[in-house]
Amino acid sequence: MxxxxxxxxxxxxxxxxxxxxxxxxxxxxxxxxxxxxxxxxxxxxxxxxxxxxxxxxxxxxxxxxxxxxxxxxxxxxxxxxxxxxxxxxxxxxxxxxxxxxxxxxxxxxxxxxxxxxxxxxxGLSAQMMNIINDTLEARGLLLKSGTMVDATIIHAPPSTKNQDNKRDPEMHQTKKGKQWFFGMKIHVGADVNSGLVHTVSVTPANASDISQLPYLLREDDRAVFGDKGYVNNKLKRLARKAGVFWGVSLKASKPHPLTGANKRFNHKMSSIRMRVEHVFRVIKRQFGYTKVRYKGIAKNAAQVFSLIGLTNLYLARRALMR
Known part of the structure; x- marks a missing residue:
């Protein structure tokens, strides 16, 4: 027992x-x-x-x-x-x-x-995250209606002053805005109602956000929300054909600047998907996870699965305690 x-x-x-x-x-x-x-x-x-x-x-x-x-x-x-x-x-x-x-x-x-x-x-960390999510779903806190997607970069040591005289080969650098980052990236799919994460993907930092989108959605999702990193006209057409609402922010281009209606749409979509940012706030600020602790994607992904499960419990703790 x-x-x-x-x-x-x-x-x-x-x-x-x-x-x-x-x-x-x-x-x-x-x-x-x-x-x-x-x-x-x-x-x-x-x-x-x-x-x-x-x-x-x-x-x-x-x-x-x-x-x-x-x-x-x-x-x-x-x-x-x-x-x-x-x-x-x-x-x-x-x-x-x-x-x-x-x-x-x-x-x-x-x-x-x-x-x-x-x-x-x-692979028990991923199983534990799934058990936690099953518990939340049984309590009616993790619903299946729509998904918010987002990603965040976790830094890795960029120095080569170590035993191998090189960086971790499974980590990569990427440019965000005008700044370069080295490490890995956490991609999440979160429930649009509760903001709790139901799916996680961990990749090197140079993996694009849109490349992980198909793995973050559930079969019965009727809506998807994301920032400009998830703009993809092909996926947009497929989603609309399947009756899925495409709530990805619109991106301006030089010949086609955003209209007033486009900006209002982006503002409305941002107000919906902003809840997914709470997950990263808890992981980075509450739990202090801002830098990878181990070498290789697999070991760090195992820790991420545990952190996501515990973050879901933290965000839902008041409802669970009731």
């Missing part, structure tokens, strides 16, 4: 922590996440791949503890060594994962690293 983090006997340090008068922002946030995360379903999908206790060697850490530690890393942008230190230093984090400083062994950075590799090896 899979259960949440086990209850521990209260220590004197915990009693002193309990007596403080004001709950911190971290405590309030973790209490909300404790309530809205579908723990049982997520643990169930990981459990078949998680090592079992054997007769020899040290028994593995409880699965529920390791999953909670992994989520803490995503919420607070902590590396494996920083996460190990945080478990020793921060009482609210220890409580969230179900560990007592005086009684329990703290997982070291290697244990934390191995759990992340387990998720990457078996």
């Amino acid at each position: 899979i259960c949440a983090a086990p209850m521990k006997q209260t220590t004197f340090a915990s009693l002193a922590f309990d007596r403080k008068k004001k709950p911190t922002r971290r405590e309030r946030f973790l209490a909300e996440m404790e309530t809205v995360v579908p723990w049982a379903a997520l643990l169930a999908v990981i459990e078949p791949h998680y090592p079992k206790s054997g007769r020899r060697g040290r028994p593995p850490m409880p699965l529920a503890t390791m999953l909670r530690i992994y989520f803490l890393q995503q919420w607070y942008a902590l590396s494996d060594p920083a996460m190990e230190d945080a478990l020793y230093e921060i009482e609210s984090m220890r409580r969230f994962v179900g560990l007592e400083l005086a009684d329990d062994a703290m997982p070291d950075e290697t244990t934390i690293l191995k759990f992340r590799h387990l998720l990457e090896k078996h």
Whole structure:
């Protein structure tokens, strides 16, 4: 039977922590996440791949503890060594994962690293994102009517001063406006009603936004909204032929400047699709994910899937708590 983090006997340090008068922002946030995360379903999908206790060697850490530690890393942008230190230093984090400083062994950075590799090896991050979205859909928070599409660039280290004397070959540079960026790009398809993400694609930064559009739409979508990066007359004609509303902003050209009606249309479409920007705000500002942490697209994509799932829960937390 899979259960949440086990209850521990209260220590004197915990009693002193309990007596403080004001709950911190971290405590309030973790209490909300404790309530809205579908723990049982997520643990169930990981459990078949998680090592079992054997007769020899040290028994593995409880699965529920390791999953909670992994989520803490995503919420607070902590590396494996920083996460190990945080478990020793921060009482609210220890409580969230179900560990007592005086009684329990703290997982070291290697244990934390191995759990992340387990998720990457078996593609469990994408499965967890799908489970979270299934939960949101069951609660009526993720509807199937229309999709907003957008993309954002995540920076990668451009320096060649490393062991290989070169940049990550799976990352690429791209020009946005008059500025060059090096890294990867997150493409999302979000529900037009709730703003929650239902589909994700991760590519090198030089992949065009329009190249990922077919992968971000659902079969039963009746409308699509996007910025000027998704202008494509062929797709526009196909969408209208299929009865799908094409809400992509119009782009001006030198011989054909935008008319007043065109500008009003763009303004109206922008007011609809602006909700998709909330997803990137949470990922970059709330969770601090502005730069890739690992080499290669696959490892970073696994983290992105986790971040998107947790972002959906964060954005829908008040509705879920009701």
